[in-house]
Amino acid sequence: MLRYLFLTVTTLAIVGCSNEQPQALGTLEWDRINARAIASEAIVEIYAAEGDQLEKGQQILKLDTLLQQAKVAQLEANVSVAQWQLEKLRAGYRTERVTAAEAALNAATSDRVTKDRTYQRQLELRAKNLNSQNDVDSADNRYQSSVANEKKASEELHALRAGYRTEEIEQAQAQLTAADAALRYGKLLLSRYIVTAERAGRLDSLPFKLGDKPPTSAIISTLLAGDTPWARVYLPEPWLSQVAIGDEVSIKIDGRETTLNGRIRYIASQASFTPYYAMAEDNRARLSYIAEIDLLDSDAQTLPVGIPLQMVKP
The missing domain is CATH 2.40.30.170 (Efflux pump adaptor protein, beta barrel domain)
Structure with missing residues (x-):
């Protein structure tokens, strides 16, 4: 039941x-x-x-914000370095360096002229049988070396007058852009250390x-x-x-x-x-x-x- x-x-x-x-x-x-x-x-x-x-x-x-402020200061320094590097490349080489290269070219040219005269003199003496062939060959070697030195000095002067390569300037510009982006990101993070009402x-x-x-x-x-x-x-x-x-x-x-x-x-x-x-x-x-x-x-x-x-x- x-x-x-x-x-x-x-x-x-x-x-x-x-x-x-x-x-x-x-x-x-x-x-x-x-x-x-x-x-x-x-x-x-x-x-x-x-x-x-x-x-x-x-x-x-x-x-x-102490730690983040230090990071931002470091990023600001990186931007300054990149900025000055770019300005350096855009401005080209220093005038003093170009002047020194001009002087080096003048010296190389003068040395070539002197070596050429010496070589020609040795050829004349050889024709009169007043020296040996070894003397002629030595004078010729010194002359050819002076020609190479003059060409080298001329190329260095041309490079200094032309300034830095376009690729180097563009690379410096990219480095500056990257440093600036990192700085802006660091500052954005720093601003978020203060919480505000959205x-x-x-x-x-x-x-x-x-x-x-x-x-x-x-x-x-x-x-x-x-x-x-x-x-x-x-x-x-x-x-x-x-x-x-x-x-x-x-x-x-x-x-x-x-x-x-x-x-x-x-x-x-x-x-x-x-x-x-x-x-x-x-x-x-x-x-x-x-x-x-x-x-x-x-x-x-x-x-x-x-x-x-x-x-x-x-």
């Missing part, structure tokens, strides 16, 4: 659960803007407190305190932005054929007798698992679809983020 009664109660419970109507439950949300630490440096300044209403661009906190909104969270050294990429501030909050709800599959993007719906919130008006702005195309609070225990595996709803009532701004809510079935 007791066993029969137990089975009857269990059956009724299952039937009751199976007849339970699905609900579109969710939470109230704001646009969250998370700022992350650009580097693992200590927080040296905090300019705002949690709950403050901030304007776009208003400073929130500052990380220690949009106007309310500062919701500052998870680290003054002096803390958050890890790189850790969230160091959270801003709630936007004119009004919005609702994220989980639509049961049977409701999809009854609603569409742009439809106006009603939203119930715990503790409020009146509903809020909203307009659906997004419905997921793929199903996701419904969170535990949206379904009974034996239906937790049921799939539903995320929807985002803009709240149209101005008094929704006073509601806290994360408050549970429910979309009224259309």
